[in-house]
Amino acid sequence: MTLRLPPGQRAVGGFPRFGKDLKNPPPPVPADPVIELGGALTEDVTLSVAELGKLPRREVRADFHCVAGWSATGLVWEGVAFKDFYRVLVEPRLRPGAVVSHLVFSGSDGVRALVLLEDALGEDVLVAERLGGEPLTGDHGAPVRLVSPWQYGYVNIKHLCRIEFHATAPRVTDPWSPLAAHPRARVWKEERHRRLPGRVVRPLYRGVVVVIRALSARGGSARRG
């Protein structure tokens, strides 16, 4: 447990399921889940999630911060370092001369996040398969998710099924784009919004939580957010 939270965050008990579509159950997990790799590669690649087993295991203990203002503390994730994933599974497949700067992570529910390569290669960034010593549940991103604890939740794509590698910033429409989510999303810098200071948009994001909660309650599966 950390004693201090980033600016504008409040601790919640436990770890709520959150996301753009809480009305519906999480997407089903295929029998042999894959992660597609595309973009600046010599060819598109379909990687079996089982292949992650060839990489060194990593455990990361971290707090989790949603841009809407709640934080879950003391989570223990297990998986592979994205840094190792990139060096071993991606770099050898890049087109000669390709200089990757931006990545797009997609979940099988259609939610996507644009991430800078330099942020994705950070120390604690994982492609995670386990949380708290158990395989990920559907609520938290089964079969695998991105975990980037120094960035807001919206970067931490659940049900990861595709990663694209780009040399320039692609246009990505994500459910948070009307809110102009910050492309770096670093929690300790409170990078919630593209242009406005984070503290100014805190109430706006709190409002988003209220709306999402209300909508998901109407859908019959009220959950905390």
Ligand SMILES: Nc1nc2c(c(=O)[nH]1)N[C@H]1C(S)=C(S)[C@@H](COP(=O)(O)O)O[C@H]1N2
């Ligand atoms: N595929 C997918 N990933 C997602 C989301 C989503 O809706 N779909 N929501 C994001 C947001 S806004 C947050 S705060 C976290 C919530 O993660 P949790 O449900 O495990 O708490 O997932 C992020 N990753």
Ligand SMILES: [Mo]
């Ligand atoms: Mo979030």
